[in-house]
Amino acid sequence: MKQYLELCNYVLEHGVRKEDRTGTGTISVFGYQMRMNLQDGFPLLTTKRVPFRLVATELIWFLKGDTNLRYLLEQNNHIWDEWGFQKWVESKEYTGPDMTNFGLRSQEDPEFEQLYKQQLAIYQQRVLEDDRFAEQFGDLGNVYGKQWRSWEGADGQVYDQIQYIIDEIKRNPDSRRLLCNAWSASELKNQQLPPCHYAFQFYVHDGKLSCMFQMRSNDVFLGLPFNIASYALLTHLIAHECNLEVGELIYTGADVHIYSNHIEQVQTMLEREPRALPTLKLNPELKSIFDVEWDDLELIGYDPHPPIKAHVAV
Ligand SMILES: Nc1nc(=O)c2c([nH]1)NC[C@@H]1CN(c3ccc(C(=O)N[C@@H](CCC(=O)O)C(=O)O)cc3)CN21
Ligand SMILES: O=c1ccn([C@H]2C[C@H](O)[C@@H](COP(=O)(O)O)O2)c(=O)[nH]1
Numbered sequence: 001m002k003q004y005l006e007l008c009n010y011v012l013e014h015g016v017r018k019e020d021r022t023g024t025g026t027i028s029v030f031g032y033q034m035r036m037n038l039q040d041g042f043p044l045l046t047t048k049r050v051p052f053r054l055v056a057t058e059l060i061w062f063l064k065g066d067t068n069l070r071y072l073l074e075q076n077n078h079i080w081d082e083w084g085f086q087k088w089v090e091s092k093e094y095t096g097p098d099m100t101n102f103g104l105r106s107q108e109d110p111e112f113e114q115l116y117k118q119q120l121a122i123y124q125q126r127v128l129e130d131d132r133f134a135e136q137f138g139d140l141g142n143v144y145g146k147q148w149r150s151w152e153g154a155d156g157q158v159y160d161q162i163q164y165i166i167d168e169i170k171r172n173p174d175s176r177r178l179l180c181n182a183w184s185a186s187e188l189k190n191q192q193l194p195p196c197h198y199a200f201q202f203y204v205h206d207g208k209l210s211c212m213f214q215m216r217s218n219d220v221f222l223g224l225p226f227n228i229a230s231y232a233l234l235t236h237l238i239a240h241e242c243n244l245e246v247g248e249l250i251y252t253g254a255d256v257h258i259y260s261n262h263i264e265q266v267q268t269m270l271e272r273e274p275r276a277l278p279t280l281k282l283n284p285e286l287k288s289i290f291d292v293e294w295d296d297l298e299l300i301g302y303d304p305h306p307p308i309k310a311h312v313a314v
Pocket of ligand 2: 021022193194196197217218219220222223224227313
């Protein structure tokens with residue numbers, strides 16, 4: 001994954017200091033593109049371990065059309081917890097200790113961190129066990145799953161954008177409309193986090209399926225390795241269903257940033273030598289992308305450098 005390391009170097013060299021919503025601070029560039037040939041292997045970073053199980057269960061959650069944290073918690077996937085927790089602590093029903101600005105405060109104040117962890121554990125338990133609570137406070141709003149699978153049109157109808165893409169690839173592979181859009185101006189107020197990867201498009205040539213995805217805002221150290229692997233997996237799944245090979249994965253990022261508290265981690269990673277990419281094997285029995293489960297996926301030959309920890313900006 002030379003391309004990803006080049007991107008890191010590019011942001012470190014050319015990035016400008018920029019404040020951001022989370023109060024963390026970033027170095028950021030505007031506009032960057034990368035191309036990865038999926039025939040070269042599955043693009044999961046090798047310069048740090050990226051938990052593929054978390055990438056895959058998040059994508060499966062999107063593909064189910066689900067927007068509730070309960071499924072992710074059942075899969076022991078905690079990458080979205082903070083955004084559900086935020087909704088809970090900002091609600092009128094929450095009467096526990098003050099959790100204002102918990103993301104930054106838990107990094108700076110160990111005593112507060114303990115309190116936050118307790119409250120988060122209570123929240124997770126309730127989402128898992130209490131149906132009414134989960135429905136109200138476990139739901140992240142009309143995020144990716146909803147937009148991908150049940151887009152509400154201006155005509156009042158509901159549209160499944162993924163099904164449309166699959167049907168079109170089978171029917172008319174030369175189409176230039178093989179596109180899914182998650183950005184809806186009227187829905188922004190109903191989302192815990194407006195979509196970061198907000199659109200993707202497919203392209204079929206010579207029996208191969210390529211995918212290009214667009215990101216308005218991208219956390220280079222924590223988000224991007226997940227995003228690349230997730231779209232690579234989506235491309236493999238759709239190619240499998242449509243009897244195609246995989247082609248290229250093309251990334252287009254707008255505000256591409258490294259958070260100021262991730263710079264050391266990025267530098268550690270840049271000192272490491274990339275290793276051979278793993279390969280992905282899909283269960284040959286898998287018929288529909290909408291039935292995919294974690295057991296249908298097998299990653300072969302993933303031998304990364306050790307993980308590197310970092311705080312996520314909320
Ligand atoms: N600031 C920020 N960056 C993101 O990448 C991001 C958001 N916010 N908000 C929504 C989702 C959630 N995503 C996340 C959140 C956390 C990790 C993360 O902490 N990854 C760790 C492993 C975590 C674990 O093992 O539980 C890593 O080392 O990759 C990754 C992606 C991507 N998105
Ligand atoms: O898939 C994702 C989801 C989120 N991110 C990052 C990009 C930003 O650092 C934050 C979102 O903050 P905004 O202020 O809404 O831009 O999350 C990502 O990299 N990948």
